[in-house]
Amino acid sequence: MGSVKRALPNILLTGTPGTGKTSTCELVAEETGLRHVNVGELVKSQELHSGWDDEFGCYVIDEDKVCDALETLVAQGGFVVDYHGCDFFPERWFDLVIVLQTDNTLLYERLEKRGYSQKKITENVECEIMHVIAEEARESYRAEIVQILPSNTVEDMESNVERIAQWVKQCTGS
Numbered sequence: 001m002g003s004v005k006r007a008l009p010n011i012l013l014t015g016t017p018g019t020g021k022t023s024t025c026e027l028v029a030e031e032t033g034l035r036h037v038n039v040g041e042l043v044k045s046q047e048l049h050s051g052w053d054d055e056f057g058c059y060v061i062d063e064d065k066v067c068d069a070l071e072t073l074v075a076q077g078g079f080v081v082d083y084h085g086c087d088f089f090p091e092r093w094f095d096l097v098i099v100l101q102t103d104n105t106l107l108y109e110r111l112e113k114r115g116y117s118q119k120k121i122t123e124n125v126e127c128e129i130m131h132v133i134a135e136e137a138r139e140s141y142r143a144e145i146v147q148i149l150p151s152n153t154v155e156d157m158e159s160n161v162e163r164i165a166q167w168v169k170q171c172t173g174s
């Protein structure tokens with residue numbers, strides 16, 4: 001576990017949109033009992049943003065508001081936090097940081113299925129090609145807590161969930 005004492009660990013699950021964070025987090029929550037926080041949903045429901053960005057087709061997230069909203073929750077431990085960015089959360093919040101990665105062609109297809117604009121698809125696929133989130137995670141957290149996992153197939157997802165569940169078990173001694 002990290003340097004901060006918590007009864008239960010916190011995990012950050014990050015990666016480019018479409019890599020499977022939400023699907024994986026839901027399964028991790030079922031398997032481990034950790035509570036899933038979808039930051040994108042929280043930003044919408046609690047209006048933790050400064051409006052809609054027409055150019056990028058998303059809310060302009062207010063990072064300070066998000067951190068304020070999450071601080072008391074995360075301090076208790078026992079959360080799996082799901083967001084496509086990771087450099088603005090306090091480092092001390094997380095005991096494990098998972099970065100999901102997906103093959104460019106598969107990611108393209110997933111985002112196309114969602115009906116994203118060509119611009120948004122290209123931006124996200126480029127972000128994945130450049131390993132932007134993996135770099136962000138490496139720059140923001142200690143190397144020993146960052147794990148980069150493939151998320152191309154359902155089998156990958158199952159094995160990622162199993163791996164995270166095993167980690168939680170070891171961490172909590174259960």
Ligand SMILES: Nc1ncnc2c1ncn2[C@@H]1O[C@H](COP(=O)(O)OP(=O)(O)OP(=O)(O)O)[C@@H](O)[C@H]1O
Nearest residue numbers: 017018019020021022023084110151152153154157
């Ligand atoms: N490992 C995988 N194998 C097959 N399909 C997957 C995998 N991961 C995700 N998918 C599919 O890709 C789509 C996007 O998944 P999901 O919503 O979990 O991604 P996300 O990373 O949370 O995206 P966002 O950041 O936009 O919320 C879903 O239809 C999901 O079923």
